[in-house]
Amino acid sequence: MKKEDCFYLGKIVKKYSFKGEVLAKLDTDEPELYDNLDAIFIDLRGNLVPFFIEASQLHKSDLLRLKFEDVTTEADADTLIKTELYLPLEMLPKLEGDKFYFHEVIGFKIEDKNFGEVGTITGINDSTAQSLFEIDRNGTEILIPMNDEFIVKVDRNNKRIVVDTPEGLIDLYIQ
Structure with a gap:
């Protein structure tokens, strides 16, 4: 997946637990739209890498708490801090009228x-x-x-x- 085929969703800002969970700050007015994702792309050194989501839930309204498969320790989570999150463009909600992306x-x-x-x-x-x-x-x-x-x-x-x-x-x- 290329970055130009995706949209920026947000950034992982900190660890949440000692089990590898992280908190992501979402760049959206409607974070609830992204609460039940199965997978997400993470920008690792310029490459978009798919990560599968075991569990997610909104945390303090604009943060999304994420538990990824295969990220099970604090050290694993540390490697993801400050990385950017992306989703395919087709997952953007359709806008109508005079609103546009x-x-x-x-x-x-x-x-x-x-x-x-x-x-x-x-x-x-x-x-x-x-x-x-x-x-x-x-x-x-x-x-x-x-x-x-x-x-x-x-x-x-x-x-x-x-x-x-x-x-x-x-x-x-x-x-």
């Missing part, structure tokens, strides 16, 4: 209500306080904040997102 909209066209066709989404920059659409317009990069108030419509069928940005925002990039 970042990976899902790469390649979509962006159209502004006032400006018209802006360009194609090449990436999402989520390293800033506000996530940004990275858009290619004939070789020029345009950044548009992913603000709920700006997003008018997500049209999955036509791979298009309609936005209504403040006047002059797009013009800043096109001189």
